[in-house]
Amino acid sequence: MDEVSGFKLILDRYNGVTIDSLPFIEDKTSFENNLLFLIQHLQNDKRKLLWISFSLENAHLIEIASKQEFTFHNCGDNYVMMVKKLTPNPIIPTAPTHTLGVGVVVINENKEILLIKERFSNIGYKLPGGHIDLGEKIETAVCREVLEETGIIVEFESVITLSSFHPHQFGKGNIYILCKANPLSDTINIQDTDEILEAKWMNVDEFLADVNTFEYVKEIIQSSFSTHGLKHKELEFFKNLDIECELFFPN
Amino acid sequence: MDEVSGFKLILDRYNGVTIDSLPFIEDKTSFENNLLFLIQHLQNDKRKLLWISFSLENAHLIEIASKQEFTFHNCGDNYVMMVKKLTPNPIIPTAPTHTLGVGVVVINENKEILLIKERFSNIGYKLPGGHIDLGEKIETAVCREVLEETGIIVEFESVITLSSFHPHQFGKGNIYILCKANPLSDTINIQDTDEILEAKWMNVDEFLADVNTFEYVKEIIQSSFSTHGLKHKELEFFKNLDIECELFFPN
Incomplete structure (x- = not known):
């Protein structure tokens, strides 16, 4: 120095x-x-x-x-x-450009899907999910958002689809990572009552047949049936580095 | 207002x-x-x-x-x-937290993989790729980076794996999106000679067998063989919105 x-x-x-x-x-x-x-x-x-x-x-x-x-x-x-x-045309590394969000497909043994309704939204029932915080793992955000919004404990299973939106808030971009997770509990108990008005289990066929359900959400749910998605993979090399990483590979 | x-x-x-x-x-x-x-x-x-x-x-x-x-x-x-x-605990929307990068697996009819060597790096041959610019589509970044680094024209095929790293530059996170792309041309002609020292086609089996090739890169290349990956999907709903979007679903 x-x-x-x-x-x-x-x-x-x-x-x-x-x-x-x-x-x-x-x-x-x-x-x-x-x-x-x-x-x-x-x-x-x-x-x-x-x-x-x-x-x-x-x-x-x-x-x-x-x-x-x-x-x-x-x-x-x-x-x-x-x-x-300091010179005319130096290379400037890219600044952060995106927020990340997760959406989560959680389906229980009774073929019911976990859905929420937001307090400040005119959209009906939707998949639980939200922003991934700086430094937070995708898996952690999946489990946290589902717990906050519904009270259901889940375990991460896989990444099933990916969407990129621009512009999102503040003129920046957003990557929305759709995941599949398995429920480990059953009782709805909304923790974030400021943002979430309602949470419920709904028959998935009924939800897919509903004319008010977005085509986009239907496609995501269909994908959760038709793909194993990208699953966690641990690699020795990254364990020895000072950075945290989370790798998703097809299985 | x-x-x-x-x-x-x-x-x-x-x-x-x-x-x-x-x-x-x-x-x-x-x-x-x-x-x-x-x-x-x-x-x-x-x-x-x-x-x-x-x-x-x-x-x-x-x-x-x-x-x-x-x-x-x-x-x-x-x-x-x-x-x-203005009040004690308001909800503050998340600020941009991540840069995005792409890595690209390009394999030609002769089972050769497209590789580059960076000027300022002690790592050997690696997959072409780089940062996705603000507002740029993932597909566009894939084609642009391969062209800049190797001169090869490619068409995007699919997203095959996803990695998340933290902390990356400036204490923020990075999402590295690995894609498969098909070559539409053959002749190497590096355009970004400031950053790229060398680009070449190499027999993919030879590269996979090389002890200097990272386990991580091997896994990515293997994935490009074993998965169709997540492919572009167009949905009517988003065509009517004012935002650009890029959706990737399993095929």
Whole structure:
């Protein structure tokens, strides 16, 4: 790690430089002067990108970065990461573009399918499901959403279909991963009563025959009968890495 | 659309309010006073969230929002969207959490598989592929990446496996969608020579037998033989909507 004008720097494999954990800096003028010096220094070194993550407490410094032609790249609740091109056409890694959602087909031994009705929606009965949180596994989201929305405990079985939508919220994309899961309990007990108005088991043939059931949902349910889908697979290689992974392969 | 203290407001179905296209505002003090008035007004109305998108030219106003307990939510090159809770525990829609990538298995009539070697990587031959851009279809990304990296024209066939990784770049997640595609041309002609060092056709049995080939890549290639995968499906319902969608179902 290098240090220039008081900034701790990390070099990446694309010849980009990130300012590591910028401390709270009150004085905007000294930040501006140091930043200008750093940019000149990095351009002399033929570096391609400069990245700075601004915390909320450093929000007053964002104005200075924007004057130096930084643009926004990605953010979390408490920070926004900005990037500046130091050469005309550097490669900039893609920022997060998608939210992920799960929909879950749960059918019990009586050939009944688990359905919910949302409080703020004019669509009738639909498959349980919802957003996958940052860092959450798909399997975990499947079990969590079904439990929250219906009280039913399920075990993940497989991924059966995949849909991609654009634009979704905030002009970004959405990947909707439809899964099959097996019920391990039977009694409906909605936990998220703020969002869910009703949950029930319904005869699946009756639901498929209903003219109000979307063709899309019918296709998903039919798929859950006709395919084994993509199942979890564990591979030794990934067990030794520092990242979590979840692999789905045909079985 | 309502207007309060000069802000044009849009109400959403979660009882949240978005300031619609904030114009350039030079005067920070008047922005702060108007914002304080607006927050008070919305709290009296029992609204739950206030959203503001700050363009780069309004970057000097972000400091004021951060003082009023706005947090960052999502961003694009030229804007960052911030949100403030107006009640203790409102539902906040999920921000984009994932980048998407494609990997492509392309095998020709001579049982040769299309492989590439990256310039900045110590991994040997690998499947072509790369990031899916915001708004880009999975099918389009498959064809584009193979063309850029090898010069080979392909047609998308199916999604064969799915992998989820966390954390990936910038602490966010990544969904890696492995697809099968059919070659429509034969001659290697790398277009993205900045990133790709080499591309070639290699006997697939030889590649599978190579001890340097990752178990993960072997599994993906085996899957491309053993499954039809998830294929494109068109549904009438989505044709009538304003959003683009791409559906993948078992065939």
